[in-house]
Amino acid sequence: MQKSQKEIAKEELEKLYDNQFRWVQAGQALRGRFGETLKDNPKLKWIFLLSISANIGIWLTFAFLNI
Numbered sequence: 001m002q003k004s005q006k007e008i009a010k011e012e013l014e015k016l017y018d019n020q021f022r023w024v025q026a027g028q029a030l031r032g033r034f035g036e037t038l039k040d041n042p043k044l045k046w047i048f049l050l051s052i053s054a055n056i057g058i059w060l061t062f063a064f065l066n067i
Contacts (some may be wrong), residue, residue: 003011039047 038048
């Protein structure tokens with residue numbers, strides 16, 4: 001017996017919600033670990049800040065070249 005479209009749609013929605021819940025849990029776990037890592041390792045914090053400033057510098061350069 002074939003499943004109706006309603007049943008198939010319900011199963012697909014359940015899969016999507018389950019997958020979203022897993023990603024939210026993983027994000028919450030990683031967010032805490034990343035903050036702790038930056039506190040424990042000052043070199044990593046400097047590398048992170050330098051990469052952010054370099055990224056901002058690159059975007060500002062492109063913005064001023066296009067004016």
